[in-house]
Amino acid sequence: MRAFVITGPGRAEVQEAEPPVPGPGEVVVEVERAGVCGTDMEFWSGAMAYLRTGEARYPVRIGHEWCGIVREAGDGVDPAWLGRRVAGDTMLGCGECARCVGGRQHLCADRYEIGVRNGWPGALAERLPVPVRALQPLPGALDPALGALVEPGGNALRAVNAAALDPGERLLIIGPGTIGLLAAMMAAARGLEVHLLGLAGPALDFARSLGFTRAWTSRPDQAFDAVIDASNGSGSPALAVQAVEPGRRVVFIGLSAEPSRIDTRDLVLRDVTATGILSASGGLAGATELYASGLVDPRPLIAATVPLEEAGLVLAGRRRPEWGSAPKIHIDPRLPG
Numbered sequence: 001m002r003a004f005v006i007t008g009p010g011r012a013e014v015q016e017a018e019p020p021v022p023g024p025g026e027v028v029v030e031v032e033r034a035g036v037c038g039t040d041m042e043f044w045s046g047a048m049a050y051l052r053t054g055e056a057r058y059p060v061r062i063g064h065e066w067c068g069i070v071r072e073a074g075d076g077v078d079p080a081w082l083g084r085r086v087a088g089d090t091m092l093g094c095g096e097c098a099r100c101v102g103g104r105q106h107l108c109a110d111r112y113e114i115g116v117r118n119g120w121p122g123a124l125a126e127r128l129p130v131p132v133r134a135l136q137p138l139p140g141a142l143d144p145a146l147g148a149l150v151e152p153g154g155n156a157l158r159a160v161n162a163a164a165l166d167p168g169e170r171l172l173i174i175g176p177g178t179i180g181l182l183a184a185m186m187a188a189a190r191g192l193e194v195h196l197l198g199l200a201g202p203a204l205d206f207a208r209s210l211g212f213t214r215a216w217t218s219r220p221d222q223a224f225d226a227v228i229d230a231s232n233g234s235g236s237p238a239l240a241v242q243a244v245e246p247g248r249r250v251v252f253i254g255l256s257a258e259p260s261r262i263d264t265r266d267l268v269l270r271d272v273t274a275t276g277i278l279s280a281s282g283g284l285a286g287a288t289e290l291y292a293s294g295l296v297d298p299r300p301l302i303a304a305t306v307p308l309e310e311a312g313l314v315l316a317g318r319r320r321p322e323w324g325s326a327p328k329i330h331i332d333p334r335l336p337g
Contacts, residue, residue, distance in 0.1 A: 002333060003125035004308045007059045009046030012312045014337065017061075020121070020129035022074030027081055027132055029088075033148035033305065034123035034331045035065030036314050037178065038232065039116060044315035047257055055117050063122030063331070064090040064115040067138070067147025077132050085142070087150040087288070089134040090114050091279050106281035124311055126333045136284040141292045145305070148330055149182075149298045153287030154280025155253060156182035156230075160190070161283075162251045162275045163226035167191030172224040172243055174198070175231030175254055176207040176215070178327045182298055183228055183253075184212055189295040195220065198231070202325035210300060219243055230254045238262045246270040253277040305330040309337030 003017040022028045040062045042048035050056035066088070070081045092112040093105025100108050114130070115122020121129070138147050156179050165171055171187050173180045176198040184194045184207070195214040198204045207215050214220075223245040229236045234256040241262050244250050250272060267274060280287070290296040303326035306314065314329045323329075 001126040002308055003061055003121070004063075004311045004331070005059045005061050006043050006315075010044065010316070012044070012315070014308050017125065019127050022072050022077070022129060024075040025077060025132055026074040026129055027070045027077055027135065028072040029066075029068035029086060029128045029130055030071045031063075031066055031068040031123050031126060031128050031333050032085075032144035033067045034063040034333070035148050035152065036311065036329045036331065037065060037152065039064070041315050041317070042257075044312075050117055056119075060115075061121040061125060062115045063124035063128075064113065065148055065151040066114075066123035066128065067144050067150070068123075068128065070135075071127070073132075081132065081135070085138045085144075085147060087136045087138060087147050087284065088114070088130050089136070089279075089281050089284060090116065090151060091281050092120065092131055092134055095133070106279045124308060124331055124333065136288060138288060139292045142288065144332075145299055145302055145330065146291050149301070149328070150284055150287050150291070151280045152178055152328075153182050153186075153291065153296075153298065154283030155179055155277065156283075157186055157286045157290070158280065158283040159183050159228050159230065159251045159253045159277050160186045162277060163187075163228060163249055165190075165192055165226050168193065169225040170195065170222070172197060172220075172227045172240075174227065174229045174236045174240060175233070176203045177230065178301055179253060180228070180230035181207060181210065181301055181327065182296075183230060185210075185296045185298060186290060188212075189290065195224065203327065206325040206327070224248075226251065228253065232256050234258050234260045236260070238266075241266045241270075241272060241274070244270075244272055246272065249273045249275060251275050251277060301326050301328045303327070303329055305332050305335075307331070307335035307337045308333050
């Protein structure tokens with residue numbers, strides 16, 4: 001089968017690889033779509049932290065936002081999965097440790113992360129092996145484009161849930177990228193007053209084109225009932241703490257390439273709750289339901305769908321002008337190069 005493989009910083013190629021064989025409790029998925037995100041771009045640049053800790057190494061096959069059809073099933077897997085369209089969890093815990101047993105498998109110390117950690121191959125390939133326990137079945141209303149947005153949607157939904165707001169309350173989202181915009185869509189569907197904060201330029205203009213008119217380039221002069229930091233700016237976490245109403249919540253889902261510092265005195269003296277969100281685990285079913293219901297339609301976030309052979313250009317940030325400013329690029333491994 002064909003697979004996109006990053007062999008080193010700034011180097012990649014489409015290779016012929018052996019197709020996966022499902023082990024016990026596993027399926028093999030024919031990949032229909034795979035999204036490219038900031039983590040993938042860090043593997044391309046060499047900035048990904050796991051490359052320094054040894055949790056990942058080149059060559060690496062990326063791709064953890066995906067959708068596809070189950071084509072093979074291993075021992076112990078219900079044959080009813082065959083032919084079903086699915087998405088899936090990135091985080092694959094061992095299933096036996098206290099964290100896994102306690103429902104925190106995404107924090108398992110020995111976890112694999114599809115396309116990211118400990119060598120589990122990703123979805124920028126024609127076929128992908130996945131444990132059946134990680135699958136998220138998709139209803140017929142969800143096409144491959146929506147299916148590949150379930151994983152980032154699960155992240156965004158967990159962030160909105162963590163903000164714990166009621167309809168009519170004010171939410172500030174820092175960072176108008178894919179996760180920030182998905183969170184904004186989901187928050188608006190709940191009746192929240194959504195504000196976005198970002199740098200002047202195409203990303204914020206695109207957010208306005210989606211109807212988010214409260215889009216700012218500097219912090220508004222008001223306190224917010226919750227703040228979600230979905231940016232990669234090292235100063236954004238401190239800004240989030242300063243912008244939230246005392247006694248309320250800040251949610252951190254963005255990651256900076258350098259340490260992001262906050263003054264814990266700001267948390268203590270203002271009685272602020274801070275929550276970190278890692279992964280879509282626990283949010284996949286909710287994102288699927290939102291998309292299927294039509295309450296949230298994230299398809300405008302997709303700028304283009306390209307073949308495996310163009311993945312390197314996407315990772316290098318070389319976008320075609322006709323794609324516009326939508327943040328998400330999808331890869332379809334079935335397209336000819």
